[in-house]
Amino acid sequence: MATSTTRTKRGKGRDNQAPGRPTQKDIALAAGVSQAAVSLVLNKAETPSVPPATRTRILEVAQELGYRPNHPARMLRSARTMTFACVIPDITNPFYPGLVRGLQTVAAPAGYDVLIFDTDGTREREARAIDWLLQGRADGVVATFFHLRVPQLAVLARKGIPLVRLESQHKPDGPLAIDSVYIDNSEAAAEMTRLLIARGHRRIAMIQAEFGPSNRRAQGYGAVMREAGLSPDFITDSAYSEESGARAMTRLLERKGDRPTAVFGASDVLALGAMEAARNAGLSIPDDIAIAGFDDIPVAKLLGLTTVRQPEFDLGALAAETLVRRLQPGGLRAPGKSHELKFEIVKRSSV
Amino acid sequence: MATSTTRTKRGKGRDNQAPGRPTQKDIALAAGVSQAAVSLVLNKAETPSVPPATRTRILEVAQELGYRPNHPARMLRSARTMTFACVIPDITNPFYPGLVRGLQTVAAPAGYDVLIFDTDGTREREARAIDWLLQGRADGVVATFFHLRVPQLAVLARKGIPLVRLESQHKPDGPLAIDSVYIDNSEAAAEMTRLLIARGHRRIAMIQAEFGPSNRRAQGYGAVMREAGLSPDFITDSAYSEESGARAMTRLLERKGDRPTAVFGASDVLALGAMEAARNAGLSIPDDIAIAGFDDIPVAKLLGLTTVRQPEFDLGALAAETLVRRLQPGGLRAPGKSHELKFEIVKRSSV
DNA sequence: TTCGCTTAGTTATACGTATTACTAAAGGAA
DNA sequence: TTCCTTTAGTAATACGTATAACTAAGCGAA
Missing domain, CATH: 1.10.260.40 (lambda repressor-like DNA-binding domains)
Incomplete structure (x- = not known):
């Protein structure tokens, strides 16, 4: 028998690699x-x-x-995954697919793929997203976080993973590789509220979600209402879903005396739920009740929803450009910037 | 000076790995x-x-x-990416996000992530998807191909990457690791056509797209029309988009004598475009013209579109389950199966 | 002839992990 | 004491790629 030094061939040399992929x-x-x-x-x-x-x-x-x-081998050797992660609450919210397309459109020519991670807007899954990112699955991240703030996100930047946040307001520059793209949600909501007031409404309710951009939007609405001597009327449901919107609207309609004549949904999805509930209650829009939304998702046009347009494609594209720049040599050292895009009030038939 | 055998340390030993990620x-x-x-x-x-x-x-x-x-290192060592690719025409088509969620819901607990690859329904990008998959970026694929057929797809299976196709009809079993999930698109379209005929329509047009599941749907429609002694009336536009639907409808409405009284869109998105064009032309739905769709995307409910419900979430979930099973030891050797899910005619106000 | 330069490559190593094959030391049995 | 078994690990290797460092052969110039 040959002794210890004999090289023992483990397997047949190619048991790991799929059949026949040449190297x-x-x-x-x-x-x-x-x-x-x-x-x-x-x-x-x-x-x-x-x-x-x-x-x-x-x-x-x-x-x-x-x-x-072999992609994995390249990744290991070059410490580059050539992948961007897109961390969002829920891809079935029609706001996000457009954003993803914007991302892809810029990312693909630069050689990057896009991975989707849904958080469902929960703190737990947001934390899991961070953990997951720390495994080196992506070179950069575009994300909407409802719960995590810079202290929790800084770890990404410190480990060399640039992050672009989708935000609802300007963020101050910081030393880390954390950028943001945003539209001024507060001002946008304020403008929509002004529109509603200009149309003669006095009792205007806002349907909010518990977390996320809803807060900033509520601020803008609240400020304008008070300015006009009106009292803000918030009704909060849990998520950015039609069910939540419908539930909130139903609660509003169950009130006795002070039913609102206009309802401002903190997002289009909420507004659509509200519309449905109103219709089911036999109300006509906008005559019995006016409804406004926020986002301008593709359906909004079909349903005649008056809303705030967010340029979701451009937001995604800008985010991707920012990441691509960050990943060029030395790009990680630049201070974090906040980029504003413009919103637009889109007047349709629901107000 | 020390001579040739001195071990020269390239870099500082940790120049590749991002700062401070411990190994x-x-x-x-x-x-x-x-x-x-x-x-x-x-x-x-x-x-x-x-x-x-x-x-x-x-x-x-x-x-x-x-x-x-370190994910890349694991991938290399274990020849597993723990990633599924989802190759679809366009994530902004509301049919797909639900599918993706279904996929993720099953994939995540099994440890798999989901990558999205949009093909735009073009042959060129579908081919690129194949190339991309052959780099070992995913362990399995769920895909909708408009152009590629088994001969072109077989390479995936041969290289050990199982594929689940989203199909519009039953596919015969094959020896390769290519499965499919489908609903009987032809029968579904037939049933919808029967409904339209039962409602008294005689001139029923179908708006088609050039490629994709539209073909099978057209077959079912055509068969029923001829059976009923009516002549099929196809109008084809390029893509599954609202613009295409609207364009097709406009062409229909420009006709002199034989304007259809009902229009069947080969997908909801096409039907929605048609609805809009009809409304813009001052027609009321369903009185002046009835409109039916296919898919039951979330908006369909809001707009009262009569349509064929495809269980997109379940399709995604089933596809993921199939892949997970395929990736268990020996799973690649089983013959390719075709799984049927049931459709449902959803009657709303547009017909 | 000897040196140096160019040409056409090769060798060696590293990335971080998983796994197989090995081993030193300690303890117990005979 | 010697042998065997168990304990507690370690060493070596491979995955496929990228790249820095090296080299053998051939040629021209001094």
């Missing part, structure tokens, strides 16, 4: 060169040390074998 | 054990060769240093 080593073998030569030819446009003939041969063999670079 | 080696060093011991403790619930005391120490140190496993 650089295979190409090297077939072309009679070293793996290093293959790597050079495959990655550099010009290779002074490899003459055209060899170059061509390598490329041909690669072609023949159907070589595809 | 198993760091833990090993701090705990006074080997990297192998750390790996064992971190991954196995029971470690016969590591006594409780050492185990605890290692876990404590890991905790202290804030260790997170």
